[in-house]
Amino acid sequence: MEHATPEAIKRHVKVYISVFVALAFLTVVTVIVSYLKLSLVYAIIVALSIATIKGSLVAAYFMHLISEKKIIFWVLVLTLVFFLALLITPALTGLEIRSYVS
Amino acid sequence: MSSLIRYISRPHPITGVTNAKLGTWCFLASEVMLFGALFSAYILLRTGASSWPRGSELLSVPLATFNTLVLITSSVTMVMAWASLMMKDLSKYKRYMGFTILLALTFLVVKGFEYGHKFEHHHFPSTSTFYAIYFTLTGLHGLHVLGGVIVNTYFLLPGSKLWETEPEQFTGRIECAGLYWHFVDLVWIFLFPVLYLL
């Protein structure tokens, strides 16, 4: 990206605009789906899937992760592993205890 | 002197990134863990609760949808500000940066109305665990937005003088400010469904 030509930047700008349209569209979709009163499990699956797609679009294009250098990836992969461990382990311990109680 | 330090404006030949870019990504990695801990708290509390309201029953989905669109738009103007600098157009950069800041302020004002509305109806963080997590998460996110406004305003006004002497370094700084700003957007993209829709 550092030595990008003006033409390349203009192409990037087009990508940014399309990503913006996609983000706005997905926002509307996720709101509409929420009015359908799906059961909680389906609602979670749909809403989080859409959020993940939107998040990936932002990270990949606005934050240039799609063309980023290896070192950044390594930092992020490491972070992601610990992020997931932190996200689910406390809830898993909580759920396991409750499974004994019931 | 600081000029002895290498790779401030030009990327390292092997890693391919500047110091500032690596530093910014490390900072964002720590932010991921910060919000990760809060989301983890949310999951643990919700899975342990005997009942939990759907966010749409208590919060205003239209206002939050509007805010989501505002924040997404501000992300686009931010990346356009950076692209303008890549095309060596400072005045265009300033216009886009100004838009970004205005949109961020719009977000905060709308958020302020939402908070005020809740307080009027005597809904406070102490009301229930749902409101506790709602106010804490959105409050912390709001502080991040405010931080972004301060940084971006600096780069719009006094900070942009660097463009005249070190255009490459200034462009790098705007890219890093952009990374932070997109991250704030990214957090909201997850906060919105988690708090308002589910």
Place this chain on the structure above:
Amino acid sequence: MTGEHNLPFWRKYIFSIDHKVIGIQYAITGLLFLLFGFFLMMMMRWQLAYPGQPLPWIGHLFSEKAMLGGVMLPEFYNQLGAMHGTIMVFLGVVPLAVGGFGNYFVPLQIGAPDMAFPKLNMVSYWVYFIGGVIMIVSFFVPQGAAQSGWTSYAPLAVIAPTGQTLWLLGMVCLITSSLLGSINFITTIVQLRADGLSFFRLPFFVWAQFVTSFLLLLAFPPLEAAGVLQLMDRLAGTSFFMPSGLVVSGKVVEVSGGGNPVLWQHLFWFLAHPEVYVLILPAMGIVCEIIACNTRKPIYGYKGMVYSVIFIGFMSFIVWAHHMFLTGMGTKMSAFFQITTMIISIPSVVILTALVLSLWGGSIRFTVPMLFATAFLPMFGIGGLTGLPLGLTASDIHLHDTYYVIGHFHYVVAPGTLLALFAGIYHWFPKVTGRKMSDFLGKIHFWLSFLLMNGVFMPMFIQGLAGVSRRLWDPMQYAHAQPTQPLNVFISICAWLLGLAQIPFILNFFWSLIWGKKTDQNPWQATTLEWSAPSPPPHGNFEHVPVVYRGPYEYSIPGQRNDFWPQAMKEGN
């Protein structure tokens, strides 16, 4: 370069952006806090040795709310305990090991002129300083400082007096400081290594700091989040950690409820277990440098040590719940955490074994730093091995929260890390000041500290196995604790003597600063890059930009004239 000489005093020494000045600031502040934390503990030891008797001389200097007629009140005892832990860990050892040694020697050892972000470096120090001030101020608010243990478990900490709020604010500052520092370290080590200094030519000390930085970067934010949640609980009346129907002093607490006290423990230990490695890894790095230099031979299994330290760093994120076996965790989760805990002991053993084997066949110079470094090995061994029974649920149920735990982790951080940090001070003092410390005073300091530290911590294992709780204000209260009371007297006397044993160090430090023997730039004849810079290094560190030609520990290479071959030397010598 020239601009630096014209800076006013306050820019050069107080709000400095030079990594060396900042390193010294960290080290001095850290040492003062270590001394302060030690004083808190020496006061507690009086109450433990002679429960209910007035503290001689200084007891009457305190207010009636802390010491009634010179007798320590339980609330004050709890404050001393909580603050001793907090201060030693977050304000003493981490700032000294990472902020002090890391800041000063990482840029030097990688051949960089400074850290990657010098201004950020300054900010980290001052945020740390503010955190320290908040912690000290908390002693003077109504009802005193935090008193819910250094772990601040909820809900006890949520209903505690004002001091706890200040503790949380102080912790937020300290965590932020560590975070900013770690960003700086990672960027510096990745980006600013001298030409030719590949990752596998880095001194082990730099590797240890590198892994430590990742631990700080990724493990500290969850406690920052937890701190915010506890602040909300205390100030905004939320119930993140407050369960429904909690009864305090016979009354149901009026909160919305629905919170989970175990959530705090998860978030706290997600930080605090990696924190243990933050305390020990830099120490291992220092010991490795000193052993290589003083045995005059290459480190045994350098690559294995590097892989081990990376593996430790990774594993330390998934062992945290072994601190929580007694929260009634299910068998599946506790099995998982027992397994990971047993696995993480392997790389620690690999590193320790490599260091011990490095001694084999060396012509060892028993200099003062080397004495401290060799003492580290068995001490860390004891600390590590006594940890295994705590990592297994069957034995942990008996030992949890007893003096055995205190003995275990103090062996790791006091005779372990602290001895290594002293070793580092004696080793690098000539580099920082251009003068050597006195050998005679150093040896007195070493032998007394070494023996007395064992005198303090060894009996704690016996007390712990007898089931004595770690948080007792009056050990005579329980029949099962009474037979171990003579040990308490012994420990306390050793602790006070240990305090006196630091006087030779303090004298040595200031005496050598002014009258110590002057040295050249490489008094120990070591190989790593910091010894190719002048002593003390000027602003910008090196006279010529260094280029690296070989690994860090090229000692006694056959065919070379000298028994050390510096990394920056182009030709043979």
